[in-house]
Amino acid sequence: MRKRLIPVLLVDQNRRLVKTIKFGERTYVGDPFNVVRLFNEKEVDEICILDIDATRTGRGPDLGFVRELATECFMPLAYGGGITGLKQCEELNRWGVEKFVLGQGAHNAQLVREIAADMGSQALVACVDVDGRGAAASCVADASGNLSREPIDFCMRLQDAGVGEIILQSKALDGTRIGYDLELIRSITRKLSIPVVALGGAGNVAHLMEGLDAGASAAASGSAFTFIGRLRAVLISYPAPESLEDMDQAAHG
Numbered sequence: 001m002r003k004r005l006i007p008v009l010l011v012d013q014n015r016r017l018v019k020t021i022k023f024g025e026r027t028y029v030g031d032p033f034n035v036v037r038l039f040n041e042k043e044v045d046e047i048c049i050l051d052i053d054a055t056r057t058g059r060g061p062d063l064g065f066v067r068e069l070a071t072e073c074f075m076p077l078a079y080g081g082g083i084t085g086l087k088q089c090e091e092l093n094r095w096g097v098e099k100f101v102l103g104q105g106a107h108n109a110q111l112v113r114e115i116a117a118d119m120g121s122q123a124l125v126a127c128v129d130v131d132g133r134g135a136a137a138s139c140v141a142d143a144s145g146n147l148s149r150e151p152i153d154f155c156m157r158l159q160d161a162g163v164g165e166i167i168l169q170s171k172a173l174d175g176t177r178i179g180y181d182l183e184l185i186r187s188i189t190r191k192l193s194i195p196v197v198a199l200g201g202a203g204n205v206a207h208l209m210e211g212l213d214a215g216a217s218a219a220a221s222g223s224a225f226t227f228i229g230r231l232r233a234v235l236i237s238y239p240a241p242e243s244l245e246d247m248d249q250a251a252h253g
Contacts, residue, residue: 004045004218005208005239007225008199009035011081013053015065019222020052021175023129029226029234033072039225040074042238047073048101048167048220050127051081055104061088063095070096080127086114093119101125101167109161116162126158127167127199135187141171151184152191159194166192167220170200177203177223182214189215203227205239 009032012018017029029035032049039047049069051062060082070077079092080101089100100119105111106126116124130151132138140149155166168188170181180201189196195217202208208219228235 003212003216004197006046006048006197006218006220007039007044007238008048008050008220008222010222011049011051011053011065013051013057015062018052019175019226023171023174025175027232029222030236032069035226035236036069036072038236039238040072042236042240044075044238045218046076046078048078048080048099050079050101050103054082060084061092063088063091066092066097067095078125080125084108084111086111086118089115089119089123093123099123099125099165101127102163103127103129106158106163109157112158112161112163116164121162121164121194124163125165125167125197126155126163127169128155128158129169129171130181130184131171133170133172133181134183138170138181138184152188155188155192155196159192163194165195165197165217167197167199168216173201175223176201177207177227179203179207180211180214180216180219182210185211185214185216189217 010018017032017035018026019029020026066079076098078099078101079097080103083102083105129141130138131141138151140151140154173181180198185198197218197220198211198216199220202221202224204224211219225238
């Protein structure tokens with residue numbers, strides 16, 4: 001099975017696509033509908049949409065927006081942002097969302113178990129935000145913004161609770177375009193039996209392949225698929241299918 005490359009698109013409270021740096025400074029990327037259409041044409045493996053303001057502002061998923069976006073999306077769609085209950089997942093699924101991404105909600109063990117039992121582990125993804133660098137120094141930010149728990153312990157608890165996939169996201173490298181935290185990826189993927197998606201720091205295809213070589217089942221990024229050059233000019237891109245095949249053969253060669 002070929003490993004995946006996944007564009008991760010961040011949506012703000014105004015339904016705009018943005019890209020953050022270390023979860024802070026935001027750069028406007030474009031209209032989400034136009035960008036999704038472009039990724040349709042590029043035959044993207046799957047796409048992940050994260051509403052980064054939903055939890056912060058205390059609201060649930062923007063169901064109307066997701067419904068409209070899903071009608072334009074011809075690839076597997078994962079969505080996260082403001083999910084606090086099973087009914088929201090059922091509603092999102094009705095409109096075409098295949099995977100549900102829990103961020104702060106992943107710290108709610110009961111919620112994790114309920115979604116896994118009803119929707120199936122294959123549909124449940126936990127986005128684990130990690131601060132710091134390397135396997136030893138990294139910690140997970142909880143729902144209150146405090147740093148707690150070793151990442152590997154938290155990921156293993158999520159796996160045991162029924163999560164089917166982990167997005168391992170580096171806060172320290174978010175938007176920097178200097179490459180993934182490969183040490184962290186190796187340390188987590190060696191312990192888990194479920195797929196791990198690397199996120200945070202990739203700026204080009206070489207970085208994506210490094211993440212896969214480090215053990216990730218998928219390499220995800222916002223910057224690598226939306227920016228080009230030192231000045232971060234917006235350019236929506238994705239490797240051609242034949243290039244992906246060549247890279248996959250090289251990785252397994």
